Each structure stands twice: as structure tokens, then as C-alpha cells.
Amino acid sequence: MxxxxxxxxxxxxxxxxxxxxxxxxxxxxxxxxxxxxxxxxxxxxxxxxxxxxxxxxxxxxxxxxxxxxxxxxxxxxxxxxxxxxxxxxxxxxxxxxxxxxxxPPALIGVVGNALASANGAAMATASTRIHVGADVLNPNIVKVVTDASGLAHYFSRSPIPHLRGADLPDTAAFNYQRHIGIYAYRVSTLKALTALPPAPLEEAEALEQLRALYNGLAIQVVEIAEAPPHGVDTPDDLEAVRALMGATA
CATH class of the missing domain: 3.90.550.10 (Spore Coat Polysaccharide Biosynthesis Protein SpsA; Chain A)
Structure with missing residues (x-):
């Protein structure tokens, strides 16, 4: 690995x-x-x-x-x-x-091992339960739904699934899953993905992993108990991480 x-x-x-x-x-x-x-x-x-x-x-x-x-x-x-x-x-x-x-170093190993032990999956990634309804509605938080074996059906910036009869997402009634952006691939999958053109779903959602699903490549999703701390996208994120790492140093 x-x-x-x-x-x-x-x-x-x-x-x-x-x-x-x-x-x-x-x-x-x-x-x-x-x-x-x-x-x-x-x-x-x-x-x-x-x-x-x-x-x-x-x-x-x-x-x-x-x-x-x-x-x-x-x-x-x-x-x-x-x-x-x-x-x-x-x-x-x-x-x-x-x-x-x-x-977290442990999460890196979990995702790599999930692919190593997955039957027929081309990739592996992670997810965690969403506990706040507003997060289900937030387009910056990517959601994923899977089948019974943990293979991804779809990733979306929209609330998935839609709970019929509910005005707002009920995170107590359904195990909504937030996608965690860490991936494991085999080299053969990397070659295949990078040779393919962007998929219509990928472009619509601005989610690169949808290229794999669109082209029939299975993605194993492993659920973890807690999301890792946020990464650094903006100057505000950078200051938050500096404060957190400084406090734990």
C-alpha cells in the first residue's frame, strides 16, 4: 500500500x-x-x-x-x-x-484496508453520520447513500434520500451519511479514471467521484464514528487549524 x-x-x-x-x-x-x-x-x-x-x-x-x-x-x-x-x-x-x-492516521489505514478487503470494489472512501438537519441541506457537505454491503449508490450536494412526508431532514429517523473526502484506489483504477472524460453527473454536481459510478466502477464506503477535523480551504480555515494545533502542541 x-x-x-x-x-x-x-x-x-x-x-x-x-x-x-x-x-x-x-x-x-x-x-x-x-x-x-x-x-x-x-x-x-x-x-x-x-x-x-x-x-x-x-x-x-x-x-x-x-x-x-x-x-x-x-x-x-x-x-x-x-x-x-x-x-x-x-x-x-x-x-x-x-x-x-x-x-487522523488511523483513518488513512481504515480506508486503504477497506479496499484491500472489499469484494469487487474499484475504490474505497469513508462517511460518517450526520446529526444536524441543517448539514443535510448544506450543499458544501456532500452526502452519500449506499446499499446493504456499503457500496455507494450516489453522492450528492443535495439531501439524499428525500424523506417523503417530512418537511425537513430528520436525522433521528434516518442515518444520513456525510462523505469524507479520502480515497483509496488500485493503480489500474487510477489509469482507467484518468483516461475517461468527465461524466455528466460529475459536472452537474462538481463531484469527481461520480465519474467512477457513472462508468460502472464500484466504490466501497466505510462508515466511521466521527468526521476528522476540517481541512484548509480559506484563510479563516488556516487560522482555525493554527489555533487548534497550537492548543494541542
Whole structure:
């Protein structure tokens, strides 16, 4: 099993985000530390689009690979790393986002192992129960529904499922699931996904994982007890993470 951390310098909302200082270290170094704790340093690699990220990772004792700057997604960047490093088609790769400095190492292993033990799934990801009705209605919180074996039926920014006869989502009556954006794939799946055009559902919802479902690739979803802390998308997120990590240092 491998972990790849896609890291893009040219973030729209927070330029230079992977190098943002958190408690004296660049954010990407914190993410690398979490991943190395989960699997061991030898099997963790950062997929970077800028030499400054590569330098920061190497200064932290990690491995980083320069990838093309024009990739449309982190999945494309990870696929390039798998090709450059010559990984076998059956190798499992866990995608840990480069803006998740608080990602629990145990969750990384849970998702990777879920794919290793899943029957017929091409990918694995995670979800957690939603306890607040407003979160079901929030389009920034992605919902997922699965079958009895945990295979994903659909991901949506809209409330799914719709509870007939209920004016508002009733989280006590139904186990609504929030999707957690961490993925495990086999290298063969990475190759297949990146060779496919964007799917209509993917473009409609702006959810990359719908490309897999649209093309018949099964996604195993493992339910976890609690969502990990929020990642860093905005300057406000960065300040919140700094405060939280500073308080726990």
C-alpha cells in the first residue's frame, strides 16, 4: 500500500497553501507526518506542482515528486506519480489531500484496508453520520447513500434520500451519511479514471467521484464514528487549524 499527497501551489482561494506556516512547519510537512505515521515514511510520497513544495517536503525528511502543472485534479496528479514510480496495477494507493494537516492516521489505514478487503470494489472512501438537519441541506457537505454491503449508490450536494412526508431532514429517523473526502484506489483504477472524460453527473454536481459510478466502477464506503477535523480551504480555515494545533502542541 502507498500514500500519495497531491499538493498544488496555485490554490485559487489561498495561494501557496501547502507552504502556509502552522506552528513553525509548512502545512504539507504536517500532512506528510500524519501519512508517515499511518503507513511508514518509505511508502509516502507528495505529488507536487512546484519545486518549493518539493524542497519543503525534503527538508522535513520526506519524498516528493514533481508532476505536470496542468493536471485538472489530484487524481490525475496521483496517476502520474504511479506511472513515474512504476507501481504495479494491483498496488493500492490512498489519496490524502495536501490541505488536511489534522487527518487522523488511523483513518488513512481504515480506508486503504477497506479496499484491500472489499469484494469487487474499484475504490474505497469513508462517511460518517450526520446529526444536524441543517448539514443535510448544506450543499458544501456532500452526502452519500449506499446499499446493504456499503457500496455507494450516489453522492450528492443535495439531501439524499428525500424523506417523503417530512418537511425537513430528520436525522433521528434516518442515518444520513456525510462523505469524507479520502480515497483509496488500485493503480489500474487510477489509469482507467484518468483516461475517461468527465461524466455528466460529475459536472452537474462538481463531484469527481461520480465519474467512477457513472462508468460502472464500484466504490466501497466505510462508515466511521466521527468526521476528522476540517481541512484548509480559506484563510479563516488556516487560522482555525493554527489555533487548534497550537492548543494541542
Amino acid at each position: 502507498k500514500i500519495v499527497i497531491p499538493a498544488r501551489y496555485a490554490s485559487t482561494r489561498l495561494p501557496g497553501k501547502p507552504l502556509a506556516d502552522i506552528c513553525g512547519k509548512p502545512m504539507i510537512a504536517h500532512v506528510w507526518d500524519r501519512a508517515a505515521e499511518a503507513l511508514g515514511a518509505a511508502d509516502v510520497c507528495v505529488a507536487a506542482d512546484d519545486e518549493r513544495i518539493v524542497d519543503a517536503v525534503k527538508a522535513n525528511g520526506g519524498q516528493a515528486v514533481m508532476t505536470r502543472p496542468d493536471h485538472a485534479s489530484g487524481t490525475d496528479r496521483i496517476a502520474e506519480v504511479a506511472s513515474l514510480l512504476g507501481w504495479a496495477d494491483d498496488e493500492i494507493v490512498v489519496n490524502v489531500q495536501g490541505d488536511e494537516p489534522l487527518m
